[in-house]
Amino acid sequence: MTLQLLLYGTLLAAVLSFVFGLARLSRFAAVRGTASVLVELIRGTSLIVQLFWIYYALPHLGIELPKLPAAVIAIGVNYGAYGSEIVRSAILAVPKGQREAAIALNFNSYQRMRYIIVPQALLRMLPPFGNLQVELLKGTALAYFIGLGEVFYRTMTQLNYYLYLLVPIFAGLLVIYFALSQLVLLFYRWAERRLAAGRM
Amino acid sequence: MDELIAALLRGLWTTVQATFGAFALACVLGLIFAMLRRVRIKWIAVPIAWLIEFIRTTPLVVQAVFMWMALPRLIGMPLPALTVGILALGLHYSTYLSEVYRSGIEGVPRGQWEAAVALNFSPAQKWLRIILPQAIPPVLPVMGNYLIVMFKEVPVLMAITLGEMLLAANSYIASTFADGIVPYSLVALFFLAVSYPSSLLVRLMERRLNRQRGA
Amino acid sequence: MSIQAEPVAEPEVERRSVRPVVRYRNICKSFGELEVLKGVDLDILPGEKVAVIGPSGSGKTTLGRLLMTLEEPTSGTIEVDGELLWHMEKRGKLVRANEKHLHRMRSKIGMVFQHFNLFPHMTILRNVTEAPIRVLGMQREEAERSALEMLDKVGLADKRDNYPSQLSGGQKQRVAIARALVMNPQVMVFDEVTSALDPELVGEVLAVIKEIAADGKMAMLLITHEMDFARDVADRVIFIADGRIVEQGPPSRIFSQPESERLQSFLSRFRAGYRAER
Numbered sequence: 193m194t195l196q197l198l199l200y201g202t203l204l205a206a207v208l209s210f211v212f213g214l215a216r217l218s219r220f221a222a223v224r225g226t227a228s229v230l231v232e233l234i235r236g237t238s239l240i241v242q243l244f245w246i247y248y249a250l251p252h253l254g255i256e257l258p259k260l261p262a263a264v265i266a267i268g269v270n271y272g273a274y275g276s277e278i279v280r281s282a283i284l285a286v287p288k289g290q291r292e293a294a295i296a297l298n299f300n301s302y303q304r305m306r307y308i309i310v311p312q313a314l315l316r317m318l319p320p321f322g323n324l325q326v327e328l329l330k331g332t333a334l335a336y337f338i339g340l341g342e343v344f345y346r347t348m349t350q351l352n353y354y355l356y357l358l359v360p361i362f363a364g365l366l367v368i369y370f371a372l373s374q375l376v377l378l379f380y381r382w383a384e385r386r387l388a389a390g391r392m
Numbered sequence: 393m394d395e396l397i398a399a400l401l402r403g404l405w406t407t408v409q410a411t412f413g414a415f416a417l418a419c420v421l422g423l424i425f426a427m428l429r430r431v432r433i434k435w436i437a438v439p440i441a442w443l444i445e446f447i448r449t450t451p452l453v454v455q456a457v458f459m460w461m462a463l464p465r466l467i468g469m470p471l472p473a474l475t476v477g478i479l480a481l482g483l484h485y486s487t488y489l490s491e492v493y494r495s496g497i498e499g500v501p502r503g504q505w506e507a508a509v510a511l512n513f514s515p516a517q518k519w520l521r522i523i524l525p526q527a528i529p530p531v532l533p534v535m536g537n538y539l540i541v542m543f544k545e546v547p548v549l550m551a552i553t554l555g556e557m558l559l560a561a562n563s564y565i566a567s568t569f570a571d572g573i574v575p576y577s578l579v580a581l582f583f584l585a586v587s588y589p590s591s592l593l594v595r596l597m598e599r600r601l602n603r604q605r606g607a
Numbered sequence: 608m609s610i611q612a613e614p615v616a617e618p619e620v621e622r623r624s625v626r627p628v629v630r631y632r633n634i635c636k637s638f639g640e641l642e643v644l645k646g647v648d649l650d651i652l653p654g655e656k657v658a659v660i661g662p663s664g665s666g667k668t669t670l671g672r673l674l675m676t677l678e679e680p681t682s683g684t685i686e687v688d689g690e691l692l693w694h695m696e697k698r699g700k701l702v703r704a705n706e707k708h709l710h711r712m713r714s715k716i717g718m719v720f721q722h723f724n725l726f727p728h729m730t731i732l733r734n735v736t737e738a739p740i741r742v743l744g745m746q747r748e749e750a751e752r753s754a755l756e757m758l759d760k761v762g763l764a765d766k767r768d769n770y771p772s773q774l775s776g777g778q779k780q781r782v783a784i785a786r787a788l789v790m791n792p793q794v795m796v797f798d799e800v801t802s803a804l805d806p807e808l809v810g811e812v813l814a815v816i817k818e819i820a821a822d823g824k825m826a827m828l829l830i831t832h833e834m835d836f837a838r839d840v841a842d843r844v845i846f847i848a849d850g851r852i853v854e855q856g857p858p859s860r861i862f863s864q865p866e867s868e869r870l871q872s873f874l875s876r877f878r879a880g881y882r883a884e885r
Contacts, residue, residue: 236584236591238544241558245580248565248572293724293783296675297738297790298713300706307737311728326449333451334548344454358465362458366450373449 194342194372196260197332201267205328208272209321213279214305227276234273239331242266247338263335271328278320282313315387322380326373333369343368396564396575403560404582410477410554411543417482418542419535422489426497429490448487453548456480460552477549485542492534496527533598540590544583557582626689628653628715628793628826629674634683636669643669645850646683651794651826658829658841658858662873666850667830671796674828675718676709687715688793714742717792721799723779725771725786731758732767735786743790757785761815777808781815788819794826801833809833816840834874838862846870 215227234242243266250257257265286309294304336345347365354361428440447455460476500523508518547558561575629651636644643666651657659667672678674685676692685692692712695704704712726734735754739745745753758764761781763774771779780800787795797816801809813836820827820840831837837844837858844861846854846869854867865871 232588233584236544236587237580238547238583240547240550241544241576241580241583244558244572245576249576250573252571252573287724289720289722289724290726292677293720293726295677295713296716296718296720296787298710298742299738300710300742303741307741308726312726315728330449330451333453336453337551344451348457358461362454362462365454366446366458369450369454370446 193340193346194329194332194344197263197267197335197340197342198329198372200260200264201271201328201332202325204264204268205271205275205324208268209275209279212272212276213283216276216280217283231273231276234270239266239270240334240337242270243334243338259335259338259340263332263338263340267328267331271324271331274327275321275324278317278324279313282316282320283309285316286312315384318380318384318387322377325376325380329369329373329376393574395568396561396570396578399560399564400557400575400578400582403555403557404586406474406554407543407546407556410474410481410546410549410556411539413474413478414481414485414542415539417478418485418489418538421482421486423493425486425490426493429494430497444487444490447484452480452484452545453551455484456549456552473549473552473554476552477546477554480552481542481545481549485538488538489535492531492538493527496531497523499530500526529601533594533601536594536597537591540587540594543590544587547579625652627651627686628655628688629828630684630686631670631673632684632686634670634673634685635681636666636673636678637681643850644673644680647847647850647852649845649852651828653793654824654826656820656827656829656840656842658831658837658844659847660831660834660837660844660873661847661853665847667847668798670847671718671798671828671830674794675716675796676713677718687712714790715793716796717787717790717794718796718798719780719783719787719800721803723771723776723783723803725779725783727771730768730770731763731774731782734771734782735789738786738790753789754785757789758782760788760818761785762811775808776804777811780804780808780812784812784815784819792825794828796828796830798830799832801831801836834862846873848873 212227212231215223216231218224218227243263246266247257247259247262250262290308290312291304294308299308332342333344335342336348339345344365347361351358351361425440425444429437429444431437431440456477459480460471460473463476463479464470504522504526505518508522513522546554546556549556550559550562553559557579561579564570564575565572627650629649631647631649634644634647634649635642643664647666647670649657649670659670661667669678673680674687674692680693684694690712691701691704692709693704694701695708696702726737729737732751732754735758736745736747736750739750739753740747755764755767758767761784763778763781763785766774766778766782771782774782784800800816801812804812813833816827816829816836817840819825827840829837829841839858841858843855844858845852846861846865846867848869854861854865854870861870862874865874
């Protein structure tokens with residue numbers, strides 16, 4: 193279940209990172225403004241508050257969500273907002289000359305982004321995304337608060353039967369998270385190497 | 393409604409206490425961690441590095457609950473939630489701050505270290521008078537950001553029964569059977585009301601600092 | 608002798624009957640408070656090679672960038688191939704051109720940059736084929752064929768599978784030239800293309816440009832510091848200073864008999880090399 197949260201949450205967060213990130217770079221002030229406001233709102237409150245709001249408060253506005261979707265949405269939206277900053281600054285970091293060369297060759301703005309700018313920005317995005325991914329993994333533990341059966345929750349519910357094993361159980365739980373986060377970081381390092389092969 | 397606001401304000405106060413207490417701890421512990429990592433002796437520096445990594449990449453909520461259940465047993469007496477909360481939150485974020493300190497220290501130009509040696513400063517003097525005074529000001533905005541982050545993370549300590557805002561909202565809902573929408577929205581609003589202006593202040597501080605340094 | 612906007616006699620090109628491929632008309636460009644171009648009129652004929660020289664800050668690079676639509680003129684117009692570049696007609700009135708218009712006009716203009724601006728994440732071959740495929744809609748095989756032809760012309764066909772980071776500055780610039788040429792523009796801007804190169808690499812790039820100039824059909828706007836090169840390749844040399852064209856004429860006259868004081872003092876910096884010629 194933790195892995196499911198990780199997977200779906202990451203997918204949603206990745207998509208939203210790009211959506212918000214590109215929106216904040218848009219030529220249209222309205223798009224830029226809306227995205228910026230949304231991102232500031234999301235970054236101004238924490239994941240746990242957002243999770244509670246989505247799961248416990250939304251039903252009173254008519255939207256009732258089961259646990260997994262609620263958690264995935266909360267995680268995706270929260271980390272998507274932080275991810276948008278990563279996307280935005282990576283794109284801004286691509287040298288100005290690349291954009292000019294693309295204009296000179298008469299690429300339209302979609303082509304410019306898709307073939308020239310974003311591929312170069314992608315490599316720069318990976319290290320911070322790796323860190324964000326680890327934060328996301330930690331965030332999955334918060335689903336405990338809405339009773340979603342991920343690994344922390346299950347540990348807690350079974351804990352009373354095994355209180356004498358408190359320290360080993362928690363140590364083990366922490367080790368599981370640690371191992372997962374190291375795997376995540378290794379994956380990102382591998383991805384960095386693949387992407388940079390020969391080119392940069 | 394008034395009771396709700398009153399309860400939330402009480403929770404806000406607890407949140408603020410937890411934040412500053414934990415931040416103070418994180419600042420001190422973070423510096424200690426940062427210096428330990430620089431120690432030449434491999435079998436101190438490396439395990440410390442791994443420890444920092446371990447604490448940083450595992451969830452705060454798990455660490456907090458662990459400490460809440462294990463510490464009283466360990467020292468034989470009960471501990472208030474605020475204390476454990478400060479310990480857990482402070483420990484967790486000290487790992488981030490140690491990284492911040494590290495980057496500040498590495499930002500100090502090579503020549504400063506050499507000058508300290510040339511002038512025959514003792515290690516303590518070198519750190520206190522030369523290095524840290526140059527390392528810390530540039531990273532103050534980042535530290536400010538972490539203060540804000542910690543503030544927003546405090547509700548996680550609800551798991552160890554800390555009476556902060558979210559818990560206050562929960563108790564209110566439980567005891568009055570109210571709709572979740574108003575209490576939780578108010579909690580969100582309270583957080584925004586504190587964190588957004590704070591983040592603007594931090595950005596202002598950053599801009600002023602950059603101007604001073606002629607960046 | 609007065610300074611004329613258009614020289615009267617040109618051995619190779621009959622000015623009177625041919626429509627210019629580029630016309631700058633009273634072009635002014637300011638960046639905020641800073642006025643960089645203060646009313647420039649310039650005609651470039653099809654196939655003509657125009658060298659632009661002048662001190663830094665004179666506005667010569669801006670002249671090229673305006674043509675390539677990288678900058679918008681503050682006032683004045685630019686015509687390319689008989690049509691306005693930055694303006695279009697809408698209901699009988701002249702308005703600022705939209706992206707669609709600019710896109711259509713841009714296909715006639717190409718540019719080679721001082722800092723090459725090759726795409727680091729693509730192989731040399733792909734750098735040269737990407738625009739033909741995406742922008743001109745060419746098929747991959749056709750694009751590759753014409754790319755290899757062009758790379759061969761600049762002497763780098765064997766580097767097709769390398770990445771830009773593996774090439775020297777001179778090689779990178781030659782690839783950049785190939786990349787721009789393959790789009791078949793009517794006029795090409797060369798913006799100080801050797802200024803960022805180590806001296807020993809300058810020659811190979813200038814040789815390539817000379818060859819292209821000899822091929823004939825494409826007009827070239829050569830913004831440069833290399834006076835010898837300007838003298839060899841250009842049909843006409845323009846001297847710009849303080850945002851205005853101060854003097855222009857055939858290289859044979861400009862370099863050996865500069866009329867204006869400004870040009871004289873500018874050239875005196877390079878005089879050592881020229882004394883030997885005269």
